[in-house]
Amino acid sequence: MNEYPMAFVTAPRRVEFKNRPLPALGDDDVLIKVKACSICGGDLHLYKGKHPFVKLPVAIGHEISGEVIQKGRNVIKVSPGDRVAIEPVITCGKCYFCLRGEYHLCQNIAYQYSVGQGGFTPYFCASENRVHRLPDFVSYEEGALLEPLAVAIHGVRKAEVELGQSAAIFGAGGIGLFLIQALKAAGLSEIFITDILKHRLDTAISLGAKLAINVAEEDPVQTIFRETKGLGVDRSFEAVGLEKTLRQSAESLKKGGICVLLGLFEDPLEITFPVNLFVQREIQIRGSRGYCWDFQVALSLVEKKMVKLKPIISHLLPLSILERAFEIILDPNSKANKVVIQI
Ligand SMILES: [Zn+2]
């Protein structure tokens, strides 16, 4: 096991495996035999070569679970044989934000894939502080989804939701489907969700959304105002990354409401926005970046069965057809929700 293959996007819509040496195990690190890695919306931006911050070629895959097979000599939290999910960030531990405990804002933050360690590969090395033990009843395939669940939970915390509020989620991809469950766990009473794909809206309803709005058929802002007696929703979540959904998530808010942005915009400089809404309706728009102590919350919700991971998985596929797996997600006829690669 001196060299092993790792997936890279080398050109738009092109995945290639390159042989890499096994990473050196530091004293605080664990070596993991990767068992599953799911494909994220962020990976799709990379696959299309349209990620706003990352240039090709780049390693891909950051939603990873596996079994610990070796540990550095200072490691005390996990042991070989433990089943874990990986939190794929690298932070410096020394900057202003790290010292305040806000490591997702670290001045020197990097993602494992962006420094050359992707997840579509048989072995992965991570700091013991960035691995989280999975409950026995959670499969590796489900465990890979802890990462997008943590993203959704961070967004819900940024929204400062209150018991009994209403919310609208724009985009029923993986993050949107996790947002439904996290918002329900937080005590929201009424959740609207929008998408253009019927199968995703059906999944959203099965997970507890009150109303799934197909934006190909109706105007979501009008529908939301009709359903909320002309008031709008208390909170909205943008999980697509398009000008249109950004505007809709702001326009569907109740006066004084808060909109949280989770989507990554491929063309951020092309956006026009009705800024007078801020003053007219006293709304707020907030960003939500990654996760910070959110894997722990994700795990406790999964442990207590307040969030289900399995219904989000639509495809389990082998590593050998990774490029095909990306095409499956991009094909609206394939009815893909979350696609998990078994390794
Ligand atoms: Zn992700």
Ligand SMILES: [Zn+2]
């Ligand atoms: Zn830092």
